[in-house]
Amino acid sequence: MAEESYLAANGVSFPTMKMDTMFSGQEGDMYCIHGHAGNISRRAILNSLKKITDQRLECQQPISIADFGTADGRASLSLVNEMIDIIQTDLRKEQAVIIYYNDQPMSDFNLLSKVIHGNEESAGLSINNSIYPVMIPRTMYEQCLPDNSLDLAISSVATHYLSKKVCHIKNGICMGTADDTEQGLMREQGIEDWRNFVISRGRELKPGGFLITMNISSNDIGETCLPIDKGVPHFASFWSDMKKEGLITQDEYIATNFNSHYMRTPADFAEPFSSDIPEVMGLGLELVSLRSVKHYLQKPVFQIGNKDDNEKLEYSRETVAMIYPWMHHVLYGGLSKKRTEEEKERIIDKFFSRLQMYAFEHSAHKPYLIFTEVIVKKCQRHDVK
Ligand SMILES: C[S@@+](CC[C@H](N)C(=O)[O-])C[C@H]1O[C@@H](n2cnc3c(N)ncnc32)[C@H](O)[C@@H]1O
Known part of the structure; x- marks a missing residue:
């Protein structure tokens, strides 16, 4: 019609x-789209932050937090402000905090800057003299920060984007309609990307640091979004x-x-750990937990x-x-x-x-x-x- x-x-x-x-x-x-899905991990993120601040009571170094695939920064804004508040309450009022905002180089970093600075409707990031926002326009599938420099890495609704296009899907435009060969190529790229993401964050994290991600996926009973x-x-x-x-x-x-692998399973996310990859083991990375969530909008x-x-x-x-x-x-x-x-x-x-x-x-x-x-x-x- x-x-x-x-x-x-x-x-x-x-x-x-x-x-x-x-x-x-x-x-x-x-x-x-998702009602700020990163907040579904709020409890886990704040628990990890608490473990980090507990280790840092005597240390004057900045606490550093990074949001990978942040888009305009609004999705994580309230959670980041809550973290700043907790850090400066638990440690000291002047505790320095660096917030790294990562996205692809072609993303709209002007918009991110506006979100950080706030407007009439939103106060933006709780910036005081000891808060340092830093933008990182670079793919998250590479190392973006020096070795052992990051306390806490978060990322939500971003890792399903593949780092490169590996095929033309002939009978459709998304992975669900790709044929077996095309799906195979996308899955292989998905494995490589997730390994690179984990290893890159593993290098950046300080010992005792955490990576917490909320990823679009399928679940153990095969449901997808x-x-x-x-x-x-x-x-x-x-x-x-x-x-x-x-x-x-x-x-x-x-x-x-x-160009997105939105069908990874929980086992796919465990793969860098279950495959005994030498670099993952050498970095001392441990898979703490995997949890599937069915999130009604x-x-x-x-x-x-x-x-x-x-x-x-x-x-x-x-x-x-x-x-x-x-x-x-x-x-x-x-x-x-x-x-x-x-x-x-x-x-x-x-x-x-x-x-x-x-x-x-x-x-x-x-x-x-x-x-x-x-x-x-x-x-x-x-x-x-
Ligand atoms: C669906 S948005 C999610 C934004 C935000 N994290 C949220 O929870 O709403 C996905 C973001 O991932 C970013 N992204 C995709 N591929 C990326 C890459 N290789 N490196 C960094 N960011 C990437 C996109 O540019 C986009 O901003």
Whole structure:
């Protein structure tokens, strides 16, 4: 059914789904996506911080914390402020704290800077004379800080991004629709990336330091994220429909890839430890815990059972707001450079209109994400077996 007749049939009018591409600084963005999933690890992060400060009572050196794949820094902001408060209460008021913010070099570090400094709505980072925010525009799959310099590393909803594109997915745009060979290549890259991430953090951490990550994944019973009824592969199929209808070309379809391994299992996260990799053992890294979490998104409209048309409309808008920030650049990246910007945005708008319609019609679904929390400790030399 064409978009227009669909709207008429349902007696609703959709606003043009025009939004900014990535982290705009407006209400929405990452909060819409996962409700700041890093906070699911709050207890584990604060417990680890307590162990770190307990060891540091007599030491004047700065405490250093890093957030890898931080985006605009808002997701971790309240937790980082809470950590600063705890450190300066438990140790001393003037205790120096360095906060490292890492993301890819092309990320919007201006926006991060604005978030750190705050505005009328948000006070930003609790900066006083002893707080030092530092930005690190560099891939998190490499060592980003000197050996033995970091107390606590955190990361949420970032490690599913692969460090490089290893194949063109022929029959779809995401891993769930990749064939066996393509999936195999993505899995192999996933293993290498996760090892590199763990080893890099292992080098950076001081003995006694912790790495705590909340990762998009599958779980032990094979569930994967379902942000929408039938999940990512289903709504990605709207792009195939648009190819069949001639709205995009075959080359554009092939060039569109969501370069992400969102299906790692808890065992995959344990792999650097279960495979007895010499560097992991040599660094004294210990896997403290692995925990799978099924996280239902908290927006009020997602909780309502029988929805009327207005609630369905709100549900459909929230669904698009949740998917748009990480899907827009995937679609945009596939479109031919010969197209004008208006053409590209018109095509992408069409995709999101279809997504919104689908969400409207399947609004009984309660969106959830599957995460695996991984906690790693770098043992003190005398603890290493
Ligand atoms: C879904 S966002 C999550 C942001 C934030 N941590 C949160 O919890 O909302 C994923 C972030 O990972 C970043 N990212 C992806 N690949 C990366 C890499 N190789 N190195 C550093 N950051 C990366 C992306 O740029 C993006 O900002």
